[in-house]
Amino acid sequence: MRIENLLRQNAVRRGDELAVIADSASLTWAELDRETDRLAHALIDRGHVPQERVALVLANDVQVVVAYHGLWKANLVTVGINPKLTVPEMRRILVHSGASAVICDSPVAVEAAAGAPSVRRIITVGDLDGGERFADVVASGAPEPVPETGSGTDLRSLRYTSGTTGAAKGCMATHEQQLASTANYLCEVEVPRGGPTWISMPLSLGVGASFVTTTAYLGVPLLLRRRFTPEGFVDDVERHGVVHAFLVPTMLVDLVAALPGLDPARARTLDLVGYGGAPVSWTLIRSLTERLDLRLYHAFGATEAGGFTALLTPEDHRRFLRTDVSSIVPVGRPAAFAEVKIFDERDREVAVRETGEMRIRAASVFSGYWCQPEATQKVLQDGWLRLGDMAWRDEDGYLYLADRAQGVIRSGAQNVYAGEVEAVLQSCPGVHRAAVVGVPDERYGEAVKALVQLVPGSAVTAQDVLDHCTAQLSKYKCPREVEFVDTLPVDDGGKIKRAELASSAGMALLGTKESS
Incomplete structure (x- = not known):
């Protein structure tokens, strides 16, 4: 088909x-x-x-x-x-x-x-x-x-x-790979058909473009906007009866910040909100669900995976929110028709809570890189997609992304995964966005430095950030230094642009506020 x-x-x-x-x-x-x-x-x-x-x-x-x-x-x-x-x-x-x-x-x-x-x-x-x-x-x-x-x-x-x-x-x-991806997603997340799906992510991106197929599959309207503003979004929900939206984390942050000045009744038709692309905190999720009566899901995937391969469903969100959540947010559990396994450097599956390379096998996985057979062979091996994502799994099968292999900071004899530290930083109250980089260290080779963008008006100090990390991370993973910045470079999916962080030119554009 x-x-x-x-x-x-x-x-x-x-x-x-x-x-x-x-x-x-x-x-x-x-x-x-x-x-x-x-x-x-x-x-x-x-x-x-x-x-x-x-x-x-x-x-x-x-x-x-x-x-x-x-x-x-x-x-x-x-x-x-x-x-x-x-x-x-x-x-x-x-x-x-x-x-x-x-x-x-x-x-x-x-x-x-x-x-x-x-x-x-x-x-x-x-x-x-x-x-x-x-x-x-x-x-x-x-x-x-x-x-x-x-x-x-x-x-x-x-x-x-x-x-x-x-x-x-x-x-x-x-075509078959995209349809397999769509079916896999929709059998995990019950998307309502009573109104439009709202998207402002560029349809040139994988996630945005996937909703062209998803809405055709469901037979529901696709409501497209070029940009996101909380007021404009709520206006669309009220005017068009939007029931489902997919937002990047920065949009969630802006929406939560604007909700005190908006009438929640105007968004009464909104039933389901998906998000993905960058770490979020349980504090943010709880703030959103306390103000709006809706279901949330998180979707994790990659362009090469052809779509979402792990999902944190609305039921999963309710389960975590019933507890006093202070941990980082998992990316979800493997989708119904996707196999996800984690291996060490010797190709052995790792134990629960051990970090290794995540590998994916699904009907939606891409066919390879256009005109690049050698690059294709590196990521498609024995039927498994191997992108270098580092992850671990808990006792209930939830997956936690540590980071891309390229985002590893080598501190002494230990690997520190940037994504894992960033997820913890993101869960700190008052933090809007965070990134970590490796900086030269005479003794350890590299040390972890946190670049933190605060929520406007936040009084969080560098010591507050360090204390938050100390409570959740092993000592070797904790940042040695915190630098507050005006902004951080992100792509349209809300992900940190590591190439810009790694360059001195990129660092110069961040705009230092203070450091400790």
């Missing part, structure tokens, strides 16, 4: 119901089906052949959903590119993917495409110059259904990794 089959079914079953709600327009399932047929015909008529790559550099609006489904109907491969990238960064992806066309809404993307030899067509959204107008291209296509071509094993997308630990790599994913 292919993803566009879901759209065709919804056009028949619920044609007059809304499929997409966005800033510029809203479309019903029948209208979305017709617009995507037109786009597919137009691209085929212009000479694009099955499995060619077409890049999308689009902000969240109705055009990005039309583009995804239209390209899939034409059996083309989508290459989602973050609109925030620079010209050289975009151009590297265009060149590496061999994209034959670019659909975009920014002059940066037009400039990047103009310098990519494989790109023979630029299609622009809105009044942007430099190519054919998207609306004109769609209007030129026939409205008749596109004949079904290809199979579920065809490539559906290349999703490029963030590249924080090296050059970005294109993760190959098929």
Whole structure:
């Protein structure tokens, strides 16, 4: 089965119901089906052949959903590119993917495409110059259904990794892999069908794009916004009857901070909120659930994993919140159709509460890196995905992420995993965001230094942070130094950009407040 089959079914079953709600327009399932047929015909008529790559550099609006489904109907491969990238960064992806066309809404993307030899067509959204107008291209296509071509094993997308630990790599994913990922997620989390799913994460990112498939699978509207503000979010919930949203942790922090000034009754339809991408604290979760009557779930995955492989379900949240929680928040337990095991350096499964390399096996796991067989062989071995994530498991099977292997700080004879320390720092009251880095130490080689961004108005001191860590971490894992900063570099998923932390230039941009 292919993803566009879901759209065709919804056009028949619920044609007059809304499929997409966005800033510029809203479309019903029948209208979305017709617009995507037109786009597919137009691209085929212009000479694009099955499995060619077409890049999308689009902000969240109705055009990005039309583009995804239209390209899939034409059996083309989508290459989602973050609109925030620079010209050289975009151009590297265009060149590496061999994209034959670019659909975009920014002059940066037009400039990047103009310098990519494989790109023979630029299609622009809105009044942007430099190519054919998207609306004109769609209007030129026939409205008749596109004949079904290809199979579920065809490539559906290349999703490029963030590249924080090296050059970005294109993760190959098929239609069947995405559908397996969606089914795995939905059998673990009961997503209500009584209203829209709200997303402001860029649909060029893996998580954001996955909800194009999820909402088509469920037959519910996808409500897209370009940015998150607490007031705007609550307005959308009240106006459109939003029942489900997926937010990054920074959005949760901002929402909790704004709730005292908002009427919770305006968000009464909101039933389920998912989050992921960076550590959160039980304090934050408790504050949110005390103010809003909703269910929460945490989703953990990776681009290479093809979706969510571990989930902390609403039931898991209720279980932890019934206790006096002071520990870090687990990423969840393995999803129903995903195997997750933890191994030591000798390929032996580790015991409970021992840290090792996490390996994943699931039908959703990607097919490999585009045109990079050696890199593929390093992460796909004996049927297991090995990304270098370090984790441990408790007695009840909950997984706790220590960190990426590249985030290990070597202090004396001990490995300190940055993610584990950051999760504890994040649970400290008054801390908005935190990161740790290894700094030179004459005796131990490296020592742990914490970079902490406080909640506005917080009176937390460096000693408070150190005391909080001492209560939860072994001595060798505790930061030796705390530096308060104005901001920390994060990506669109809320994850710390370690490459920027590791560079002196990146450190200079942090803006020191005080240190102790």
